[in-house]
Amino acid sequence: MKANKQLFMKKDTKAQVGIGTLIIFIAMVLVAAVAAAVLIQTSGVLQQKAQSTGKQATQEVSSNLMIKDIEGVRAKNNATSMADNISLLKMKVGLNVGSSPVDMNQVVISITDGTTTNNLIYGANDKTYGNDMTDFNSGATAAANLDKLLTSTGGPGANGKYFYTIGKIRDEDGSFSQGEPVMNTGDLVTVYVSTVATGDTSFTDIGTTTTSGGQQVTDLVISPRAAVSIVMTPEAGAATTADFITPSSYGTKETVQLYP
Structure with missing residues (x-):
């Protein structure tokens, strides 16, 4: 007699963990992009102010x-x-x-x-x-x-x-x-x-x-x-x-x- 075979459905939860990681990764990338944009803009403003201040300071000393x-x-x-x-x-x-x-x-x-x-x-x-x-x-x-x-x-x-x-x-x-x-x-x-x-x-x-x-x-x-x-x-x-x-x-x- 052949042994009865039982089929079982396996639940795979690894995909859910992968999607969560991807969401967190995308969020980190977005935050990093926003922070980088703010830093670039701030550094540009500071550079312009530094150049203007340096020019005025040089003029104050030299004129x-x-x-x-x-x-x-x-x-x-x-x-x-x-x-x-x-x-x-x-x-x-x-x-x-x-x-x-x-x-x-x-x-x-x-x-x-x-x-x-x-x-x-x-x-x-x-x-x-x-x-x-x-x-x-x-x-x-x-x-x-x-x-x-x-x-x-x-x-x-x-x-x-x-x-x-x-x-x-x-x-x-x-x-x-x-x-x-x-x-x-x-x-x-x-x-x-x-x-x-x-x-x-x-x-x-x-x-x-x-x-x-x-x-x-x-x-x-x-x-x-x-x-x-x-x-x-x-x-x-x-x-x-x-x-x-x-x-x-x-x-x-x-x-x-x-x-x-």
């Missing part, structure tokens, strides 16, 4: 004005009749090696004699300051604007209290003009700062400028033994400072070396 020397000019009637105080500062200014171009339109000069502080802006900057600059002319010569600086009463008041003017000495690339006063490396200019004291308004001349007694006071008094501090602050870059003490006597000199 430096340099005050090479400062002369003081006394108002006069003639060679023997001069003001007791300095009436005009002539500052020779250049740029440090490797400096970025500097727009003098945006440079603020702060000058103090220990008692009074004047914050000065460039006289021909009519683009930024509008009608306050109507007494200056961006198309005029440096001498004409210097005359306005010393004698004009227009704008927000006595111009010497609020403005300074510039005349170029060396400008090989032609980048500097009264209307577009941009300095590049190698350029050299003279910055004129009025310091007419209250009691020195009756003299007829200041340097090469004929004032005819019409010069405007600045409330500064650059007398002998005065402690003077000048700070030039550009739009970007480190501020430049010049501190000096005037001589104990100006003697008979019309022009006095003050700095360095």
